[in-house]
Structure formats: C-alpha cells, structure tokens
Amino acid sequence: METEEMKLQVISHFSHRHPLELVEVEEEDDDQVNICSGCEVQILGSAYNCTKPSCDFILHHSCIDLPRKVKHNSHPKHPLILHFFPPYGDGEFTCNACGNPGHGFTYHCISCKYDLHVDCASLPEVEYREDHEHPFMLSYSFRLQDKAEGKGKAVAEEAELKDFECYVCHGPVEKGCWAYSCSSCYYCAHLECVN
Ligand SMILES: [Zn+2]
Ligand SMILES: [Zn+2]
Ligand SMILES: [Zn+2]
Ligand SMILES: [Zn+2]
Ligand SMILES: [Zn+2]
Ligand SMILES: [Zn+2]
Structure with a gap:
C-alpha cells in the first residue's frame, strides 16, 4: 500500500523540532538497535529518522499518524492526550497497563496522572x-x-x-x-x- 505520505521523503512532524526523513531500517544496521522514540519498540522497515546527524530521534512509519487524543475503555472518565515526552520532572512515566517505565510518547490524563504506552493503548480486547x-x-x-x-x-x-x-x-x-x-x-x- 502506497500512500501520499510514503512518497514524501522529508517531513516536519509536530512531535519533533527537526525535519525527519524517510529511511529503511535493515535488520543489522551497523549493529545498533533502532528504538522508536515514540512507542519505544524496535524498528525494522520504513521509519522517519531525524535529519540532524547529532540527533537520534526516529519514529516508525506507523507512529507518525497516531491520534492526538483517544477515548480508551480503560479510562472512560477522561480523554487521553498524546504527549511526546513524559510530562514528569524525571522524564519517565509508569505505564498503567503493563507497569513498566516509559520514556517516549504517552497517552496521558492530566487530572489522574494516568499513562499508557502507545502500544499498550492499542492492545486488542x-x-x-x-x-x-x-x-x-x-x-x-x-x-x-x-x-x-x-x-x-x-x-x-x-x-x-x-x-x-x-x-x-x-x-x-x-x-x-x-x-x-x-x-x-x-x-x-x-x-x-x-x-
Ligand atoms: Zn513506534
Ligand atoms: Zn532531531
Ligand atoms: Zn507470562
Ligand atoms: Zn505499557
Ligand atoms: Zn483521568
Ligand atoms: Zn478457559
């Protein structure tokens, strides 16, 4: 499937201050594991990498189109807002789904300090x-x-x-x-x- 976005090689994305360019991440790309700056899962295949050599920001292709706001069944009281950094002083959140720490994107409820990893928010019921x-x-x-x-x-x-x-x-x-x-x-x- 080829969308308009896939044809765009360089984009600016609201989650990051530098332009991002479309790259293909191969399995053993210089022995380094590429972890998505959004969902924190390993990247293989098409991704958007920061164009600044000193910056290691990279996103799955699928992570550039995440909804900015979701209603989630686990937290029916309030909408969850996509934050690009953990909204806490120490730069870390604890996911209310899996209990693990997170350092990338979080679906966050400000009133309740409720946080979900991007991946945890999309688990099948x-x-x-x-x-x-x-x-x-x-x-x-x-x-x-x-x-x-x-x-x-x-x-x-x-x-x-x-x-x-x-x-x-x-x-x-x-x-x-x-x-x-x-x-x-x-x-x-x-x-x-x-x-
Ligand atoms: Zn991702
Ligand atoms: Zn950057
Ligand atoms: Zn088990
Ligand atoms: Zn989680
Ligand atoms: Zn809430
Ligand atoms: Zn059973």
Whole structure:
C-alpha cells in the first residue's frame, strides 16, 4: 500500500523540532538497535529518522499518524492526550497497563496522572490461543478473586490456587496491572505472553 505520505521523503512532524526523513531500517544496521522514540519498540522497515546527524530521534512509519487524543475503555472518565515526552520532572512515566517505565510518547490524563504506552493503548480486547478453548479477555484491573467470589466458596478457593500465575510462562502476574484472563477457567496471562 502506497500512500501520499510514503512518497514524501522529508517531513516536519509536530512531535519533533527537526525535519525527519524517510529511511529503511535493515535488520543489522551497523549493529545498533533502532528504538522508536515514540512507542519505544524496535524498528525494522520504513521509519522517519531525524535529519540532524547529532540527533537520534526516529519514529516508525506507523507512529507518525497516531491520534492526538483517544477515548480508551480503560479510562472512560477522561480523554487521553498524546504527549511526546513524559510530562514528569524525571522524564519517565509508569505505564498503567503493563507497569513498566516509559520514556517516549504517552497517552496521558492530566487530572489522574494516568499513562499508557502507545502500544499498550492499542492492545486488542480479545486474544485467542490455540492451546485454550476459551478467548482471553483484556482485563484492566486484574483481580481474579472478585470474579470467583460470586460463584461460591469452593470456586473462590480453587481460583486462589491458580491466582496470579501466567498461563503461558507461569511467572507471577502483578495485581493492579492489566492482564488477559479467561473468565471460565480463572486463568490469566501477561500482556506480552498471550500471543
Ligand atoms: Zn513506534
Ligand atoms: Zn532531531
Ligand atoms: Zn505499557
Ligand atoms: Zn483521568
Ligand atoms: Zn507470562
Ligand atoms: Zn478457559
């Protein structure tokens, strides 16, 4: 698919003060890993790189068209605004989805100090795994006990045994972060493990 934008070799982008030029990032480009300045995920393929040699700002092609403002189901009270730097003094935010720190773009709620990585904001609400008969649903405040309580003590106790262990890697799933869970089996999985 070729859009008008792809034909433009040099652009100015609202997230950065220098012009950016279209480049192709190859797998082993001078042994250095190119991390997107926006979503902080490794770049392979087409990207926009800062034209100043001293500046290492680079964005995925897909990260130049991010919506400036989103309504997200995890935070229905307020819209989330795309910030190009973490709006905190130390230049870091903590993602309310995955619990990991972020240093690039963030979808931010000013009133609540709520932050989401760009990638975390676009996680699918349902994931399917070949090794499990039920869908895994994205849960925004992950607490398996709550679900089990309504179904009687035996189920609640059973749920507690399986509690907070990732279905895929068997590592602990942190309370309060997002997770994928199967509401029939009380299984859960880390965001990054489910697929
Ligand atoms: Zn990116
Ligand atoms: Zn620059
Ligand atoms: Zn995150
Ligand atoms: Zn808010
Ligand atoms: Zn896991
Ligand atoms: Zn299940």
